[in-house]
Amino acid sequence: MLDPVLLGRRLHDLRADRGLALTALAKEAGVSVSMLSAIERGEKTPTVVVLSRIADGLGLSLSRLLADLETDRVIVRRAAEQDHVAEPGGWHRTVLTPVVPGVNFEWIRTTLPPRCDAGTFPAYAPGSHEFVAVEAGTLHLGVGAAEYVLGAGDSVYFPADAPHSYANRGADPCVYHVAALIMRPRKTG
Template identity: 85%
Template structure:
């Protein structure tokens, strides 16, 4: 298990060793200064995508960023430690998975309010995968040029190396889970 305080100290030392201000690394990594600061203080545990961005900003592979930080094989992420992200348009994501060195996997619970379009997402690198399962409501999933309507209990798999989108076109909330195996950060646009 990676101790957030140890990760924060290690990240701070790497940044300081390169003579980078917090704002410079945040800009290079594409993460907010407040997020980076909270990680360095050990107050937040970043997702693998955020860790990958920080590593890229430092010019390091993720494995080097996490070197010597793993202290056990079982990693527990308590509900209070999960990242809750309120997105524009009223939808909400909760990142359920802990960060595991060398494993580019995320499990996310998303709630789309009635009539909410979460927008289009760019493709991940080849070899990436997404699994989606609808818990309640109805989800309109776009994958490339195709569209799929999924009801409660439905699930789908798709290679995540194509653009995709999520929308709720009904008058009731939609709750769904995404399990994503991400080969590296998303491509731009």
């Protein structure tokens, strides 16, 4: 299991060793200053994607950033420990997966209220994958120029190296799960 206090200390030390102010690393990593500060204080455990951005900002691989921080090979993430994110427009995400060193995988449960468009997400790096399973309601999934209408129990896979979007055009809430393996290009130099 990844100890958030140890992770925070590691990030703070790496940032200080590089002479980076909190604002400079936040800008370089594309992460808010408040999020980075909360992570350094051990108050928040970042998602894999956020942690990968921070590693990029420090010029490190994710596995190098997390080296020696793992204290247990089995990670139980209780419901109360999961990250719950209320998004603009009224939709809600729950990040179900813990951060695992060297693994760019996330499993997210999303609820879209009636007539909610979650927007378009940019293409990820080549080699990225998304698997979507609809639990309830009807999901309109856009992948590139195509749209797929999925009902409860339906699932789909697509390479996530194309822009993709999620919308609920119905009168009932839509609940779906996304399992994503996200590759991120590393900065050079």
